[in-house]
Amino acid sequence: xxxxxxxxxxxxxxxxxxxxxxxxxxxxxxxxxxxxxxxxxxxxxxxxxxxxxxxxxxxxxxxxxxxxxxxxxxxxxxxxxxxxxxxxxxxxxxxxxxxxxxxxxxxxxxxxxxxxxxxxxxxxxxxxxxxxxxxxxxxxxxxxxxxxxxxxxxxxxxxxxxxxxxxxxxxxxxxxxxxxxxxxxxxxxxxxxxxxxxxxxxxxxxxxxxxxxxxxxxxxxxxxxxxxxxxxxxxxxxxxxxxxxxxxxxxxxxxxxxxxxxxxxxxxxxxxxxxxxxxxxxxxxxxx
Ligand SMILES: O=C(O)c1cc(=O)[nH]c(=O)n1[C@@H]1O[C@H](COP(=O)(O)O)[C@@H](O)[C@H]1O
Numbered sequence: 001x002x003x004x005x006x007x008x009x010x011x012x013x014x015x016x017x018x019x020x021x022x023x024x025x026x027x028x029x030x031x032x033x034x035x036x037x038x039x040x041x042x043x044x045x046x047x048x049x050x051x052x053x054x055x056x057x058x059x060x061x062x063x064x065x066x067x068x069x070x071x072x073x074x075x076x077x078x079x080x081x082x083x084x085x086x087x088x089x090x091x092x093x094x095x096x097x098x099x100x101x102x103x104x105x106x107x108x109x110x111x112x113x114x115x116x117x118x119x120x121x122x123x124x125x126x127x128x129x130x131x132x133x134x135x136x137x138x139x140x141x142x143x144x145x146x147x148x149x150x151x152x153x154x155x156x157x158x159x160x161x162x163x164x165x166x167x168x169x170x171x172x173x174x175x176x177x178x179x180x181x182x183x184x185x186x187x188x189x190x191x192x193x194x195x196x197x198x199x200x201x202x203x204x205x206x207x208x209x210x211x212x213x214x215x216x217x218x219x220x221x222x223x224x225x226x227x228x229x230x231x232x233x234x235x236x237x238x239x240x241x242x243x244x245x246x247x248x249x250x251x252x253x254x255x256x257x258x259x260x261x262x263x264x265x266x267x268x269x270x271x272x273x274x275x276x277x278x279x280x281x282x283x284x285x286x287x288x
Pocket of ligand 1: 096250
């Protein structure tokens with residue numbers, strides 16, 4: 001079965017479920033707060049609880065691979081199950097793996113997450129372009145073929161990102177703006193939105209500089225940083241301007257800290273989703 005392009009599926013999910021992405025980040029400290037052991041059983045129970053609470057209602061779930069890799073092959077098995085169960089319940093799965101390597105190795109990462117035959121097959125994956133945007137080509141091509149998506153780190157939510165991402169090339173363009181340019185070209189002619197997204201932190205306030213004018217990539221903008229990193233839904237219009245209509249805000253710890261109670265996880269996700277809806281609806285899509 002061939003999937004519709006990821007951008008089509010994502011826009012539909014955003015319209016139907018609201019644009020929120022909830023991260024599945026089983027930090028050791030969260031396992032402890034939930035009364036779970038820091039072992040494979042704790043990981044499995046934490047993950048199953050989040051998936052059961054949210055996969056039938058949020059647009060996107062974003063498992064953070066690092067927290068599963070930490071437990072070796074049994075952690076990966078929990079991740080595989082979470083991906084399958086989440087997709088089965090109707091959530092799109094964005095695998096947060098932030099892979100990036102030379103093209104020939106990138107092809108193997110692409111096969112891991114974007115080949116429908118893979119046990120970790122996901123709807124989209126995060127990648128790092130800092131070996132050069134062109135090194136991502138195998139992932140971009142496989143995503144196009146398999147109806148999946150790729151999210152490229154452009155302006156990350158952490159303060160250390162600026163030294164790389166705001167660096168200016170000989171032609172005057174910043175590194176981040178260059179990534180956004182590449183993505184715009186990748187998404188050209190796609191409707192209602194392309195499958196190739198950028199990661200732009202919700203924490204960046206007014207500090208995007210010239211890159212803010214480059215956010216119109218005709219693709220999704222994953223915006224982590226709401227909740228534990230200090231940003232709020234109300235910050236989104238200032239950071240993104242009219243591009244806020246393409247933003248998929250991510251909250252991980254801000255929701256997860258309400259577990260293990262299922263109802264509390266759900267109402268927290270609903271609250272964030274309502275706040276995002278309200279902030280986004282206040283922005284005129286035609287505004288600059
Ligand atoms: O790609 C990401 O998701 C990401 C990019 C970024 O710039 N900043 C960022 O925090 N993330 C991820 O988003 C999640 C944020 O988690 P919380 O701070 O708990 O909401 C983590 O899984 C991060 O790895």
